[in-house]
Amino acid sequence: MTELVLRFRAPDRPGIISAIAPLLATHGCDIRGAEVYGDDDTGGFFCRMRLSSPTAGRDALASVIEPVACELSLSWELHDLDARMRVLIAVSKFGHCLVDLIHKCEIGQLPIEIVGVVSNHETMRKTVEWHGLPYHHLPMGEGKAAQEAAFLALIEDTGAQLIVLARYMQILSDDFAAKLLGRCINIHHSFLPSFKGAKPYHQAHARGVKLIGATAHFVTPDLDEGPIIEQDVRRVTHAVTADEMVAIGREIEASVLSRAVRWQAEHRIFQNGNKTVVL
Numbered sequence: 001m002t003e004l005v006l007r008f009r010a011p012d013r014p015g016i017i018s019a020i021a022p023l024l025a026t027h028g029c030d031i032r033g034a035e036v037y038g039d040d041d042t043g044g045f046f047c048r049m050r051l052s053s054p055t056a057g058r059d060a061l062a063s064v065i066e067p068v069a070c071e072l073s074l075s076w077e078l079h080d081l082d083a084r085m086r087v088l089i090a091v092s093k094f095g096h097c098l099v100d101l102i103h104k105c106e107i108g109q110l111p112i113e114i115v116g117v118v119s120n121h122e123t124m125r126k127t128v129e130w131h132g133l134p135y136h137h138l139p140m141g142e143g144k145a146a147q148e149a150a151f152l153a154l155i156e157d158t159g160a161q162l163i164v165l166a167r168y169m170q171i172l173s174d175d176f177a178a179k180l181l182g183r184c185i186n187i188h189h190s191f192l193p194s195f196k197g198a199k200p201y202h203q204a205h206a207r208g209v210k211l212i213g214a215t216a217h218f219v220t221p222d223l224d225e226g227p228i229i230e231q232d233v234r235r236v237t238h239a240v241t242a243d244e245m246v247a248i249g250r251e252i253e254a255s256v257l258s259r260a261v262r263w264q265a266e267h268r269i270f271q272n273g274n275k276t277v278v279l
């Protein structure tokens with residue numbers, strides 16, 4: 001039995017599901033779950049189906065879907081759910097999101113394979129190597145261009161399908177960010193669009209907010225402007241210091257980022273203009 005995810009998007013119109021469903025039934029596929037969304041603003045239609053296929057494997061099924069999808073102008077993907085997404089994690093000095101991802105991967109809560117950890121500091125090497133994972137120290141000393149070239153080579157060498165910036169505090173150049181479009185997720189330590197930049201908790205404290213939060217988003221060349229995937233908040237009072245906000249924020253950041261990574265690994269996220277649809 002093969003567990004698969006079929007996901008597709010197309011200009012919205014009647015008859016898309018009724019064209020696909022019989023095809024799946026003909027090939028013995030059971031639709032175990034399905035979510036759809038039609039966007040009135042963009043006219044887009046989005047669908048994610050979880051399939052059980054007793055006989056046809058991924059490639060066999062893909063070969064019969066292709067002609068129909070072409071006829072319907074579908075942009076589609078078919079993923080084997082047993083295949084874990086290859087993930088390269090980037091971190092600077094703060095390891096709370098990194099260790100949360102490693103732990104959740106180790107206990108099987110995240111369907112990913114961590115292919116390595118990259119950092120511009122040595123701070124997290126001991127922890128990462130203790131978990132038996134490769135650590136790649138890429139300091140900024142040789143300049144951003146050289147560092148990013150080494151970072152990109154690592155992405156290619158490891159076959160990483162997703163790059164996670166787990167409190168990686170370097171702004172990626174426009175060229176590098178453009179090369180990672182749709183496959184790089186960042187955790188920003190504020191409730192975007194408020195408090196962009198490097199020190200959001202101090203900005204929040206200075207502003208006197210009553211809620212602080214974290215935002216997972218796809219990385220684009222524009223700092224902290226990428227499509228938002230997940231957010232969460234916590235209530236704070238006048239008595240909470242900036243340092244206490246940093247401490248409260250760690251838990252929010254880790255939970256928000258791990259949810260975004262799980263959804264990406266489960267092929268649930270569609271980019272929809274500068275927004276996302278999560279099915």
Ligand SMILES: Nc1nc2c(c(=O)[nH]1)N[C@@H](CN(C=O)c1ccc(C(=O)N[C@@H](CCC(=O)O)C(=O)O)cc1)CN2
Binds near residue numbers: 165223226
């Ligand atoms: N092209 C992009 N690169 C990065 C993004 C992004 O959205 N687009 N997100 C950041 C993460 N981040 C906030 O979430 C962030 C990181 C770093 C800075 C910053 O000002 N860094 C300084 C250096 C700071 C240092 O060395 O400690 C800098 O790069 O000059 C702001 C926001 C990750 N990259």
